[in-house]
Amino acid sequence: MAILQQSLTGRNEDDALEVEDIQHFLMSRPAARAARYEFLTFRSAACGRAWLMGLIDKVGTAKAVGSNLVDSRWVTIGFTWNGLQALGVDEVSLATFPEEFRQGMAARAEILGTTGANHPDHWVGSLARPELHAIAILFARDVAERERCRKEHERYLAQCTGVELLSCLDLEALPPFDYAHEHFGDRDRLSQPAIEGTGVQPTPGSGPPIKPGEFFLGYPDEDGPAAGMPQPGILSRNGSYVAYLMMKEHVGAFRDFLREHGGTPEQQELIAAKLMGRWRSGAPLVLTPDKDDPSLGADLQRNNAFTYADMDPHGYACPLGAHIRRMNPRDTAVNMNRRKMIRRGGTYGPPLPEGAPEDGIERGIAAFVGCASLVRQFEFAMNVWANDPNFHELGNERDPIFGTQDGTFDMTIPKRPIRKKIRGLPAFTTIRGGAYFFLPSIRALRYLASLSGDH
Amino acid sequence: MATPGPARPKVSDWTKPAAMAIPEEGYFTLEQGRYGPIFPKTPACHGFSVVAKVKDGREQAVRDYGKSIEEAVKNNPSVLAPLKLHYLRWILFDVGSGLHFMYQGIFDTDFDKYLEDAVALFVKTGITTVFVNLEGWPDNWKTNLSAVIKFFREHQYPSFLEYGEYPYVTADEVKKALKLQAAFADMLDLMQ
Numbered sequence: 334m335a336i337l338q339q340s341l342t343g344r345n346e347d348d349a350l351e352v353e354d355i356q357h358f359l360m361s362r363p364a365a366r367a368a369r370y371e372f373l374t375f376r377s378a379a380c381g382r383a384w385l386m387g388l389i390d391k392v393g394t395a396k397a398v399g400s401n402l403v404d405s406r407w408v409t410i411g412f413t414w415n416g417l418q419a420l421g422v423d424e425v426s427l428a429t430f431p432e433e434f435r436q437g438m439a440a441r442a443e444i445l446g447t448t449g450a451n452h453p454d455h456w457v458g459s460l461a462r463p464e465l466h467a468i469a470i471l472f473a474r475d476v477a478e479r480e481r482c483r484k485e486h487e488r489y490l491a492q493c494t495g496v497e498l499l500s501c502l503d504l505e506a507l508p509p510f511d512y513a514h515e516h517f518g519d520r521d522r523l524s525q526p527a528i529e530g531t532g533v534q535p536t537p538g539s540g541p542p543i544k545p546g547e548f549f550l551g552y553p554d555e556d557g558p559a560a561g562m563p564q565p566g567i568l569s570r571n572g573s574y575v576a577y578l579m580m581k582e583h584v585g586a587f588r589d590f591l592r593e594h595g596g597t598p599e600q601q602e603l604i605a606a607k608l609m610g611r612w613r614s615g616a617p618l619v620l621t622p623d624k625d626d627p628s629l630g631a632d633l634q635r636n637n638a639f640t641y642a643d644m645d646p647h648g649y650a651c652p653l654g655a656h657i658r659r660m661n662p663r664d665t666a667v668n669m670n671r672r673k674m675i676r677r678g679g680t681y682g683p684p685l686p687e688g689a690p691e692d693g694i695e696r697g698i699a700a701f702v703g704c705a706s707l708v709r710q711f712e713f714a715m716n717v718w719a720n721d722p723n724f725h726e727l728g729n730e731r732d733p734i735f736g737t738q739d740g741t742f743d744m745t746i747p748k749r750p751i752r753k754k755i756r757g758l759p760a761f762t763t764i765r766g767g768a769y770f771f772l773p774s775i776r777a778l779r780y781l782a783s784l785s786g787d788h
Numbered sequence: 789m790a791t792p793g794p795a796r797p798k799v800s801d802w803t804k805p806a807a808m809a810i811p812e813e814g815y816f817t818l819e820q821g822r823y824g825p826i827f828p829k830t831p832a833c834h835g836f837s838v839v840a841k842v843k844d845g846r847e848q849a850v851r852d853y854g855k856s857i858e859e860a861v862k863n864n865p866s867v868l869a870p871l872k873l874h875y876l877r878w879i880l881f882d883v884g885s886g887l888h889f890m891y892q893g894i895f896d897t898d899f900d901k902y903l904e905d906a907v908a909l910f911v912k913t914g915i916t917t918v919f920v921n922l923e924g925w926p927d928n929w930k931t932n933l934s935a936v937i938k939f940f941r942e943h944q945y946p947s948f949l950e951y952g953e954y955p956y957v958t959a960d961e962v963k964k965a966l967k968l969q970a971a972f973a974d975m976l977d978l979m980q
Contacts, residue, residue: 390804435823441820443819444820444822458877556908557930558931559930559936560931561931561932667870667908667909668904668908671904707934708822708823709904713901716821716901718904721898721901723897726896726958726960
């Protein structure tokens with residue numbers, strides 16, 4: 334709270350973040366070990382608005398969550414463009430939203446590179462369908478609290494005739510809980526931008542704080558004052574876009590691949606690190622290329638403090654095509670401050686025990702990427718960093734972890750005297766669904782709930 | 789829609805000169821980029837030819853930008869590096885329909901992929917301000933990125949033939965080869 338209050342004083346009043354109006358989702362990361370995403374459809378505008386009206390008070394603001402007034406469950410609400418239409422937003426206003434949001438993620442599959450097995454034709458949970466109108470995101474302190482909230486929302490939905498659950502996803506953090514990691518075992522949440530005006534200091538190597546307009550509509554961004562916001566202003570100001578992706582992780586296939594390419598456990602760890610750019614502990618290859626250093630991996634003051642152009646120009650430590658070097662090229666790309674995104678989310682499915690064969694159970698990451706421009710920030714990352722085969726002039730590679738892989742792309746691992754080239758990389762992940770949502774401000778939620786008429 | 793054309797070979801042979809005839813649309817099959825269709829890489833790499841009419845009385849203003857870009861590159865030789873260029877050609881011509889400006893660039897990246905970076909660089913180096921002398925340039929270009937992008941896309945005239953004497957070779961590869969040649973010459977010197 335002290336941090337947020339500090340931000341409200343000493344800055345131009347117009348630019349001070351309105352933390353009582355902004356949903357907490359992209360501003361605070363609550364200490365949640367469980368989550369549930371519910372995907373909803375509105376059969377009529379009136380029932381959608383009635384459902385929303387009853388929930389607004391449960392939505393966590395940046396102010397309340399930042400001051401720990403909300404401490405056991407954290408609610409966020411977002412709408413697709415179709416959802417805004419279904420709530421009765423008029424056509425003039427709807428037309429002021431950017432084209433990529435109007436089209437929705439599924440329609441942008443070719444641009445995103447979500448083709449083949451990742452194509453929306455194969456998505457689950459009705460996420461590619463136009464009936465997807467809203468998402469209710471619940472983060473909870475633990476599974477028991479998640480279950481309590483699930484039942485509560487179930488009871489509430491039963492009273493809201495015309496609002497239906499299309500699908501849902503339950504998420505739980507993976508043990509051990511002392512650090513965040515995903516099913517492959519990689520430490521997560523190592524590189525997050527700090528937002529100017531929140532008082533949060535970026536960790537060394539994370540770059541300067543980023544202007545709030547890169548994440549929240551209505552504020553100055555890295556290019557200057559806010560411009561071209563959707564109308565009316567009450568609907569767009571303090572809102573953000575989030576791109577949702579549900580990504581299945583093929584843990585068995587990943588471990589088989591490591592065994593195939595590494596004779597010893599040490600060699601297997603090195604191959605895993607070369608694909609990721611970090612050891613599973615989080616220690617970056619640029620800082621420790623030959624062996625893991627778990628204390629470095631866990632040290633936020635050191636584990637992000639590196640560059641590529643100066644420290645590893647040829648990729649002998651971290652390959653040019655490694656996951657983290659693609660998703661954050663640091664000093665080897667330009668305008669990085671205009672490509673920053675805030676990630677939120679968690680893991681779903683049970684962990685696959687070490688040594689166990691693939692059990693076919695669905696597991697992975699279901700995450701949100703928050704930004705102010707889906708086309709400039711999220712779609713660029715997907716189109717270029719994840720899936721451009723010629724990124725860094727690699728010629729025939731995609732992100733080895735996150736890119737769309739179909740066995741026809743390679744992975745080059747620079748090494749003296751001769752590089753190692755892995756041909757025909759298998760897919761370690763599959764996109765199982767996704768959508769674009771707008772997270773309105775609290776005022777905008779009230780505005781939406783008070784609209785009249787049908788669309 | 790045009791018929792599928794020659795796919796770019798995954799391993800290109802720079803020793804074999806190649807020409808590519810391109811359909812009127814500028815592409816063989818429609819592939820959507822973030823801001824519109826993606827134009828294919830040809831034996832002459834990626835590129836664009838942006839042609840627009842010069843506003844009355846602005847010829848000298850346009851010509852003066854030649855000098856200012858020369859200065860910008862002299863002061864910082866890597867200022868245009870993010871565009872991954874081989875060559876730029878700026879031409880003023882009048883073939884009877886008034887004075888036109890042509891901005892032709894040959895480069896190694898798909899322009900659609902890095903459009904925002906290119907526009908940011910144009911703003912930084914002052915290239916953008918040459919465009920204010922052209923008809924159709926949006927008045928609110930400073931705050932309306934999508935209008936700027938629209939201008940470029942609407943004024944881009946795709947080639948119908950491109951040729952490469954050493955096809956598909958990137959500027960980085962050319963520079964690497966020349967560096968290697970220089971290093972090899974140095975090595976031979978050291979062995980005398």
